[in-house]
Amino acid sequence: xxxxxxxxxxxxxxxxxxxxxxxxxxxxxxxxxxxxxxxxxxxxxxxxxxxxxxxxxxxxxxxxxxxxxxxxxxxxxxxxxxxxxxxxxxxxxxxxxxxxxxxxxxxxxxxxxxxxxxxxxxxxxxxxxxxxxxxxxxxxxxxxxxxxxxxxxxxxxxxxxxxxxxxxxxxxxxxxxxxxxxxxxxxxxxxxxxxxxxxxxxxxxxxxxxxxxxxxxxxxxxxxxxxxxxxxxxxxxxxxxxxxxxxxxxxxxxxxxxxxxxxxxxxxxxxxxxxxxxxxxxxxxxxxxxxxxxxxxxxxxxxxxxxxxx
Amino acid sequence: xxxxxxxxxxxxxxxxxxxxxxxxxxxxxxxxxxxxxxxxxxxxxxxxxxxxxxxxxxxxxxxxxxxxxxxxxxxxxxxxxxxxxxxxxxxxxxxxxxxxxxxxxxxxxxxxxxxxxxxxxxxxxxxxxxxxxxxxxxxxxxxxxxxxxxxxxxxxxxxxxxxxxxxxxxxxxxxxxxxxxxxxxxxxxxxxxxxxxxxxxxxxxxxxxxxxxxxxxxxxxxxxxxxxxxxxxxxxxxxxxxxxxxxxxxxxxxxxxxxxxxxxxxxxxxxxxxxxxxxxxxxxxxxxxxxxxxxxxxxxxxxxxxxxxxxxxxxxxxxxxxxxxxxxxxxxxxxxxxxxxxxxxxxxxxxxxxxxxxxxxxxxxxxxxxxxxxxxxxxxxxxxxxxxxxxxxxxxxxxxxxxxxxxxxxxxxxxxxxxxxxxxxxxxxxxxxxxxxxxxxxxxxxxxxxxxxxxxxxxxxxxxxxxxxxxxxxxxxxxxxxxxxxxxxxxxxxxxxx
Numbered sequence: 115x116x117x118x119x120x121x122x123x124x125x126x127x128x129x130x131x132x133x134x135x136x137x138x139x140x141x142x143x144x145x146x147x148x149x150x151x152x153x154x155x156x157x158x159x160x161x162x163x164x165x166x167x168x169x170x171x172x173x174x175x176x177x178x179x180x181x182x183x184x185x186x187x188x189x190x191x192x193x194x195x196x197x198x199x200x201x202x203x204x205x206x207x208x209x210x211x212x213x214x215x216x217x218x219x220x221x222x223x224x225x226x227x228x229x230x231x232x233x234x235x236x237x238x239x240x241x242x243x244x245x246x247x248x249x250x251x252x253x254x255x256x257x258x259x260x261x262x263x264x265x266x267x268x269x270x271x272x273x274x275x276x277x278x279x280x281x282x283x284x285x286x287x288x289x290x291x292x293x294x295x296x297x298x299x300x301x302x303x304x305x306x307x308x309x310x311x312x313x314x315x316x317x318x319x320x321x322x323x324x325x326x327x328x329x330x331x332x333x334x335x336x337x338x339x340x341x342x343x344x345x346x347x348x349x350x351x352x353x354x355x356x357x358x359x360x361x362x363x364x365x366x367x368x369x370x371x372x373x374x375x376x377x378x379x380x381x382x383x384x385x386x387x388x389x390x391x392x393x394x395x396x397x398x399x400x401x402x403x404x405x406x407x408x409x410x411x412x413x414x415x416x417x418x419x420x421x422x423x424x
Numbered sequence: 425x426x427x428x429x430x431x432x433x434x435x436x437x438x439x440x441x442x443x444x445x446x447x448x449x450x451x452x453x454x455x456x457x458x459x460x461x462x463x464x465x466x467x468x469x470x471x472x473x474x475x476x477x478x479x480x481x482x483x484x485x486x487x488x489x490x491x492x493x494x495x496x497x498x499x500x501x502x503x504x505x506x507x508x509x510x511x512x513x514x515x516x517x518x519x520x521x522x523x524x525x526x527x528x529x530x531x532x533x534x535x536x537x538x539x540x541x542x543x544x545x546x547x548x549x550x551x552x553x554x555x556x557x558x559x560x561x562x563x564x565x566x567x568x569x570x571x572x573x574x575x576x577x578x579x580x581x582x583x584x585x586x587x588x589x590x591x592x593x594x595x596x597x598x599x600x601x602x603x604x605x606x607x608x609x610x611x612x613x614x615x616x617x618x619x620x621x622x623x624x625x626x627x628x629x630x631x632x633x634x635x636x637x638x639x640x641x642x643x644x645x646x647x648x649x650x651x652x653x654x655x656x657x658x659x660x661x662x663x664x665x666x667x668x669x670x671x672x673x674x675x676x677x678x679x680x681x682x683x684x685x686x687x688x689x690x691x692x693x694x695x696x697x698x699x700x701x702x703x704x705x706x707x708x709x710x711x712x713x714x715x716x717x718x719x720x721x722x723x724x725x726x727x728x729x730x731x732x733x734x735x736x737x738x739x740x741x742x743x744x745x746x747x748x749x750x751x752x753x754x755x756x757x758x759x760x761x762x763x764x765x766x767x768x769x770x771x772x773x774x775x776x777x778x779x780x781x782x783x784x785x786x787x788x789x790x791x792x793x794x795x796x797x798x799x800x801x802x803x804x805x806x807x808x809x810x811x812x813x814x815x816x817x818x819x820x821x822x823x824x825x826x827x828x829x830x831x832x833x834x835x836x837x838x839x840x841x842x843x844x845x846x847x848x849x850x851x852x853x854x855x856x857x858x859x860x861x862x863x864x865x866x867x868x869x870x871x872x873x874x875x876x877x878x879x880x881x882x883x884x885x886x887x888x889x890x891x892x893x894x895x896x897x898x899x900x901x902x903x904x905x906x907x908x909x910x911x912x913x914x915x916x917x918x919x920x921x922x
Binding site: 281282283284285286287289290293294296297298299300301302303413421 | 512
């Protein structure tokens with residue numbers, strides 16, 4: 115056990131923890147925005163897979179990573195739009211339609227992978243960018259400020275989302291629509307527009323979350339490569355109390371547990387690797403059991419809105 | 425509004441209604457539940473569109489597709505159920521949906537400043553930075569009015585605004601409304617409380633069954649006139665009540681405490697007893713622990729301290745079934761949620777508590793013949809208007825559902841009745857009927873606890889009146905000598921001096 119707590123290993127965990135938080139952050143912040151407007155999108159995992167595939171395929175064919183990222187964002191937004199149509203316009207039960215969307219994304223990305231790529235390919239993804247001065251901080255600078263652009267953007271998304279929610283007129287509308295859509299409607303706020311917008315934006319970020327895996331962190335695409343991270347992202351929204359900074363805390367907790375788990379395997383420590391791999395998922399269940407304060411939940415979450423219904 | 429017609433599937437909600445309101449006037453819209461008042465106003469506010477007819481504002485015909493069109497035309501609406509986002513602050517609720525002076529960024533400081541100025545002018549005291557769920561109901565209503573004024577409403581619709589207020593708060597509201605009228609606002613005041621209509625309005629329009637009865641200058645009307653126009657027949661405004669002959673103590677509540685949904689104490693050290701042959705009214709403004717108290721008494725909520733005795737038996741922790749077996753019946757506050765199963769038929773609802781034993785079932789098999797006969801009897805005895813006994817309850821009017829519940833509960837000859845808001849949302853005709861039935865129970869020796877937010881109802885039926893405020897008993901007074909003022913003071917938290 116003691117070999118785990120050496121300086122190089124701890125620094126390694128810091129580095130991996132920050133990297134691994136990236137997909138969680140994109141997906142969970144996007145999901146938080148959607149849920150604050152009152153729509154639970156359980157299809158995040160499926161959107162991530164499609165985003166990961168689209169980003170990789172486009173980047174692989176065009177050799178342009180930014181085009182790949184754009185493709186992932188587009189595909190994600192389109193799938194978000196689909197979810198919005200199903201849950202806002204058709205008023206379907208959100209939990210079930212989200213699972214449908216996930217299975218759709220899983221199936222389609224697998225099919226496309228097999229027909230268009232044949233086997234696992236790899237590309238060179240976004241390169242790390244070393245931020246001068248900050249990266250020169252002794253010990254931790256190199257671990258924290260030598261990452262790819264997508265990692266930095268993920269962390270930047272947290273204050274931006276916080277500001278949009280709490281400092282803008284749009285944010286006020288989002289919060290009102292998620293809490294009491296009838297009240298928002300009575301003041302002329304279009305509940306439908308806001309929900310469509312936020313579910314689509316949430317989908318876009320889920321797509322980018324997938325891209326961050328396939329063209330920045332792992333740099334390949336394979337079947338079901340997200341491995342449940344989309345579902346963990348949904349859990350993180352609850353864990354973070356529907357607040358961007360809370361989501362950040364949750365994402366870091368999970369990514370560090372995951373990093374620890376990886377290093378346990380790497381260092382061949384005397385814990386069965388199966389147990390180690392289970393840790394993030396076990397943590398999800400524990401976190402949801404103990405850390406969620408229901409009172410923070412948007413009151414209209416999962417409830418379709420129809421004018422004139424009390 | 426000219427010749428407004430609005431149909432819903434199976435119902436003609438407004439049939440050729442014409443209505444006008446002038447600047448500087450308070451125009452009352454009077455009618456029973458289901459008379460079409462709210463439907464008419466929802467069309468004025470753009471929530472529904474009329475099937476035919478015209479809405480004319482300041483001489484111009486208008487078509488409203490949504491509330492925002494109505495708001496732009498200067499129409500404001502204070503809904504009966506407040507349209508506030510409880511997790512947001514007062515200023516945020518006011519600013520919602522409006523453009524900001526700083527573009528995309530919120531300008532809550534400036535909003536708060538304007539709220540204070542408006543509040544000052546109309547006597548609507550409220551803190552702009554307070555979060556709405558922390559406000560009292562009266563304060564929340566002020567926020568609703570401020571929201572409309574902030575949007576520059578020149579025509580304000582108030583849908584039953586006094587239903588949730590103490591008499592004193594209602595009086596304060598009237599002062600504000602008179603000030604607004606004096607400033608040239610046009611006000612539409614929806615109510616079914618006759619004395620308020622008489623006290624506040626300049627003119628009154630009466631609706632019945634979706635049709636216009638007429639528009640009259642208020643000064644030429646009396647209470648009895650208005651009641652007759654509204655119901656379509658003579659109405660008794662007071663009941664003949666023989667003096668109470670209270671017998672032994674049936675229900676005893678002793679030092680009761682319970683925790684509410686928010687995790688704070690909802691009922692605190694509450695002590696009260698109800699004797700056979702009397703009706704004890706429990707008055708109070710909505711949300712002062714009445715609901716939680718009724719839930720404890722019916723076994724739906726756990727008390728944290730204290731004791732409840734029913735016919736001499738300790739039932740503090742008894743289940744609903746045990747209480748029913750001990751002779752208690754309950755008329756629940758939310759009839760659609762806890763009183764009936766709305767997708768079940770009248771027949772099925774009639775035997776909700778009695779289906780498990782003879783004569784309605786034998787060895788787990790329901791005896792539909794007996795049940796049908798029993799249901800027909802209840803329908804006849806309690807004048808429940810329903811097409812058939814197999815009609816789903818959700819298709820009945822509120823008054824008829826309430827009569828069905830009353831029939832189901834009272835036919836079991838209870839010794840104690842807990843009646844929570846028995847006539848809320850029920851028309852005058854059915855209310856009158858329900859009141860007579862409760863008085864009949866009293867005459868036959870039943871102990872009744874009547875929990876109501878309608879002070880008129882409490883005063884008309886009760887022998888003694890208890891007042892609850894923030895979960896505490898403020899005092900118990902003799903109904904014969906209690907005045908509206910003294911009750912109002914107790915409802916606002918002044919303890920009764922014995």
